[in-house]
Every structure is written in C-alpha cells, then in structure tokens.
Amino acid sequence: xxxxxxxxxLIVDDDPELRDLVADDFxxxxxxxxxxxxxxxxxxxVKKNKYDFIISDVRMPNGDGPFLAAExxxxxxxxxxxxxxxxYNDITKEETIALGIAQIFNKPFKxxxxxxxxxxxxxxxxxx
Numbered sequence: 001x002x003x004x005x006x007x008x009x010l011i012v013d014d015d016p017e018l019r020d021l022v023a024d025d026f027x028x029x030x031x032x033x034x035x036x037x038x039x040x041x042x043x044x045x046v047k048k049n050k051y052d053f054i055i056s057d058v059r060m061p062n063g064d065g066p067f068l069a070a071e072x073x074x075x076x077x078x079x080x081x082x083x084x085x086x087x088y089n090d091i092t093k094e095e096t097i098a099l100g101i102a103q104i105f106n107k108p109f110k111x112x113x114x115x116x117x118x119x120x121x122x123x124x125x126x127x128x
Contacts, residue, residue: 003030004030004119005030007031007032007053007122008034008049008052009031009032009034009052010036010045010049010053010054011033011036011056012035012037012042012056012060013035013056014038019037029111034049038060039067040062042054042056043068046075051080053081053082053083053118054068054072055085056069056082056084056085058085058086058089058090059088065086066084066091066099068082069100070099082101083102083105084105085107085114103121105117
C-alpha cells in the first residue's frame with residue numbers, strides 16, 4: 001500500500017548506505033524522496049523546496065540533526081514535520097520540544113513502524 005503518496009520527504013544522513021536504504025523504504029511507500037548527506041546540504045534543499053517532513057540522523061559532520069531543526073525554525077513560512085533517528089540519543093525532551101522535533105526513532109528501527117508513526121503525525125497536523 002502506498003501510504004505516503006503525495007508527500008515530499010527529505011532524508012538526511014552522512015552514511016550513504018543507510019541514507020539510501022531509508023530513502024528506498026519511503027519511496028516504496030509512495031513518497032517523493034530527496035536526500036542530503038549533511039545538515040548544511042539539507043538546509044539548502046529546504047530553502048528551495050517544500051517538504052512535508054524531514055527525517056535526519058542526529059549526529060553528522062557539517063550540520064547535525066539538531067542544527068538543521070534549529071535552522072529550519074528560522075525560515076519563515078511552511079515548517080515541515082521534523083523527525084530524528086539515532087543509535088545514541090543525547091537530546092533532552094526539552095530540546096526536542098524547543099526544536100520542534102515531532103519524534104526521535106532509535107536505531108535499529110523498522111521502516112514500516114517509522115512510516116506508520118509518521119503517518120499518525122501527518123494526520124494530526126493536517127486535521128489541526
């Protein structure tokens with residue numbers, strides 16, 4: 001089932017294999033997927049494109065996930081939902097709220113569970 005048809009997604013990770021794997025999972029679920037290998041590269045894409053949501057690794061060189069979330073908050077207009085994933089999460093609940101992060105997924109994660117959770121967030125945002 002194509003649960004994400006009509007949604008534009010940005011996947012951000014400095015690990016090319018994981019980035020491509022996550023991007024493939026979200027493409028197979030029907031989403032239109034772009035990728036970036038760091039927070040600064042992702043920020044340039046966000047300034048040029050409208051994304052429904054962004055999924056980013058927490059720790060990366062050249063702009064990590066929290067950096068990206070903070071910079072997106074500074075951009076006027078549309079704010080995509082923002083999700084992080086990490087094998088080691090050192091972000092506090094307060095930082096998560098302040099950065100507008102909808103949810104953090106812990107590695108290892110199942111793409112199907114991640115997609116289902118994101119759909120719940122998307123439905124909630126669309127009905128608000």
